[in-house]
Amino acid sequence: MKLSSIEEFFSHAHQLYLPAVSIDNVIFGFHENQLKVLLLQLVNKSVWALPGGFVGKSEHIDEAAARILKERTGLNDIFLQQFYTFGQPERSNNKILVKALQMLNQEFDKDHWVLQRFVTVGYYALVEYANVNPHPDEVSLACAWHDLDKLPELLMDHAEIIKKALDEMRLKLSVQPIGYNLLPKEFTxxxxxxxxxxxxxxxxxxxxxxxxxxxxxxxxxxxxxxxxxxxxxxxxxxxxxxxxxxxxxxxxxxxx
Amino acid sequence: MKLSSIEEFFSHAHQLYLPAVSIDNVIFGFHENQLKVLLLQLVNKSVWALPGGFVGKSEHIDEAAARILKERTGLNDIFLQQFYTFGQPERSNNKILVKALQMLNQEFDKDHWVLQRFVTVGYYALVEYANVNPHPDEVSLACAWHDLDKLPELLMDHAEIIKKALDEMRLKLSVQPIGYNLLPKEFTxxxxxxxxxxxxxxxxxxxxxxxxxxxxxxxxxxxxxxxxxxxxxxxxxxxxxxxxxxxxxxxxxxxx
DNA sequence: CTATTATTGTGTCATACTGACTCAATAACT
DNA sequence: AGTTATTGAGTCAGTATGACACAATAATAG
The missing domain is CATH 1.10.10.10 (Winged helix-like DNA-binding domain superfamily/Winged helix DNA-binding domain)
Structure with a gap:
């Protein structure tokens, strides 16, 4: 079933997706020797969030992460690395999120499925900046790269998630090669x-x-x-x- | 609310715990220079499982892991390390588990909360063998240490979880010290x-x-x-x- | 056409770490 | 008192690392 409208998402999400489990992707890209991270702008404007999503009821969490990555960037076959799972009880249902959802749907219920508590599984990816054509999903105003040292205000614990992703990526750097998705075929x-x-x-x-x-x-x-x-x-x-x-x-x- | 009986657990679990998210602890212990892992015997007898559990609706997943560890071993203040989250869609609701639950509760519903699909967050701990007094919970026959190279038949993907825990622990060994919970105060x-x-x-x-x-x-x-x-x-x-x-x-x- | 200049490819050297081995010291047992 | 197995410390070659040096070279300036 394809969700073609926001209303359909709000009314069918609980049938299609697992409750209580979400995915958040930290997508790093390069530009002018700076590490960027892909963020979505909420309808509240001033607040940004990681491109995340939900896990289909019969979907592997790795597949869900890949699907969400593709939905946001159009990229396939990217090395996605699961790095940590975040499970603070207070991480969901915050004021900013409620506001954003109300702006999207006037008849929004305060006990709606999307406002339950979610435990989120974090994945990171490294992509070639030029290959990415960011486009926002239906519930966001914009999708754009941000410098890691000039991050805007972020939703919930997303700043912590980005920090952890960066730490884990730096650790892995000593064990795993890097750059395959970041460079053209031939490079210096x-x-x-x-x-x-x-x-x-x-x-x-x-x-x-x-x-x-x-x-x-x-x-x-x-x-x-x-x-x-x-x-x-x-x-x-x-x-x-x-x-x-x-x-x-x-x-x-x-x-x- | 304290669940004093199996019936109470089956009827109230969905009110107390998050859906779709579980915890599995891989508890390593030493004995005679062999690495052991703590397992619970299902009521079906031949199959064993990791000591796992669910996450309270307002509980941090780290706290849930610590609580479950304490329930099974009586140990406090142990360094519990989250290492991976397992999210294959086919990992729950298997025949062996259904059988075990039916044996525990005659009126067991095949669509019961505990048979939904769960994504499980894995934690490992290293404990001093002598400090542990394993006791089975209400839904298990026995709680015992098993040699890693002589594991019995395991529930669902628990063999994979143990393997991954061991791999991650070996990796961390090069970065983190180890042994604090495994040795007496003074040792050679x-x-x-x-x-x-x-x-x-x-x-x-x-x-x-x-x-x-x-x-x-x-x-x-x-x-x-x-x-x-x-x-x-x-x-x-x-x-x-x-x-x-x-x-x-x-x-x-x-x-x- | 030649000199300049910044960048690149390669080499050197001191230092630190590792794996494999040696050897004297020593505590319990015969 | 001698034997024996284990311990603590030392040696040494091989390897990796960080810091630095220097010639080769492609584009540019004159």
Missing amino acids: MKNLQSIYETILGRKLDRANFNRKMLSSGILDRKEKHYSGGAHKAPYLYSFNRKKYFKALSSGLGRGF | MKNLQSIYETILGRKLDRANFNRKMLSSGILDRKEKHYSGGAHKAPYLYSFNRKKYFKALSSGLGRGF
């Missing part, structure tokens, strides 16, 4: 280093970064060189798909 | 090494283990020596509470 070592520096929030030594990445074996060096910039032309690299995904599961070296 | 380096070897499932070099643990700074060496065994008397150590818990949050070295 400097591009890759920028991503690591942005995620980690600190500068890395260029020479040591080179050595480490090359020894990990997940990169293939091309014969071509990058041209266009001034100064010496760097090599171009691509990810070795096979080794990259092997490293995703079995782990890399000891990290940074 | 060999005691501690046994724990690491048991959890990791492989032997470690004695001299190198010594060096690493001492350099981490979380141990205080006592003047006393252990006496009782044959041969040279080893030093006794205790955990430095302050440094231990600091290391729990900020991390140790690079691990094993």
